[in-house]
Amino acid sequence: MFELFNKNHRYVRSRHNIPYKQEAEKGKIAISSVVIPCTGSDYIEEAVLSAEFASRFAKNLEEIVIVSDQSASLFPALPQKVRVATLDVPLREESYRYKQIYRSRLIKIQAPLQAKGDGILMIDSDLNLLQDPEAKIQEHSLYSSFRQGKMIAKMAEIPKELIPAYYKNAVRPVFEDHVNSAYLVATRSTWKRLCPLWSALFQDTWELMSDNQPPTDQLPLAALLDLLDIKTINLGDWVNWPVSKRIGGQPAVIPSQVIGAHGGFPLSEWQKYLHDPTQPLTFRGQDYTRKVRYLTDAEKQQS
Incomplete structure (x- = not known):
């Protein structure tokens, strides 16, 4: 206070x-x-x-x-x-x-x-x-x-x-x-x-x-x-x-208002967007990013 x-x-x-x-x-x-x-x-x-x-x-x-x-x-x-x-x-x-x-x-x-x-x-x-x-x-x-x-x-x-x-x-x-x-x-x-x-x-x-x-x-x-x-x-x-937080885990369309879309995986879904921005895409859930992006060097070698 x-x-x-x-x-x-x-x-x-x-x-x-x-x-x-x-x-x-x-x-x-x-x-x-x-x-x-x-x-x-x-x-x-x-x-x-x-x-x-x-x-x-x-x-x-x-x-x-x-x-x-x-x-x-x-x-x-x-x-x-x-x-x-x-x-x-x-x-x-x-x-x-x-x-x-x-x-x-x-x-x-x-x-x-x-x-x-x-x-x-x-x-x-x-x-x-x-x-x-x-x-x-x-x-x-x-x-x-x-x-x-x-x-x-x-x-x-x-x-x-x-x-x-x-x-x-x-x-x-x-x-x-x-x-x-x-x-x-x-x-x-x-x-x-x-x-x-x-x-x-x-x-x-x-x-x-x-x-x-x-x-x-x-x-x-x-x-x-x-x-x-x-x-x-x-x-x-x-x-x-x-992306993963908002629509991860279920098919959904990226809203037209989005300027920068952050963290959608797999990348193959983005290739679909390049062909047709209006189609539903299926990205992994929000827990995926932390699991694969914040690994120690040793964990990265094992994955």
Whole structure:
């Protein structure tokens, strides 16, 4: 209850989860670049599919960039406007249980800087654009969808002496709602401010914490948004529509309002959508994603 009387808490809340429908949050910069991070050869197929969707349904884009640790030569023929940018990022020690996930987060955090446009949308490789992302954006703001869950809960079992100082007075990590990093939009200059510090905070956080959970990029991002005083604008649920959660396990048609469809498996169902967007599709339930996407390296080798 005392949070209501905390001046800093009130200030951050006033700049957090602001509906895009508010006219003051609409800018003049159109989204011209889409960036798709992709780490490991096992994710090439879905990244290529995501690029195919962006190429086909987001007609106003100037470029689509798959950012990967894999060589461009390993990718099949890509649609027009699609290119591959290859990055090299540090490896964790051999004993670390989530090396590929850690590496994938580092690729993701640097991915927006590989785009050339002024309005840059970064999407996860398992998110497919079904429409043009038409939001007009402005500087010093991050546009996304939001999800429930306190990011600070990731540190519930961490000894206090291991918690980095920048979390102790941070406000956004303790909010019930947080930016969902599967769909993030910002100007190029805003990304240039965010990415270097996001990378530094991510590495610092997960060097200190044990490997009893997969490393998330969203915890350091929440603290960083406070640090840089970035406004967060809510584009609504349709930009990041959770397919498995909403229609998984039963045949259903993707609603026409969906802008970004996130996490539908198997990928073969999306091939059906490409042929006919109006036909019912059957995706796996929402428990599938966590089972196959958040495995330790050892579990991944066994699967």
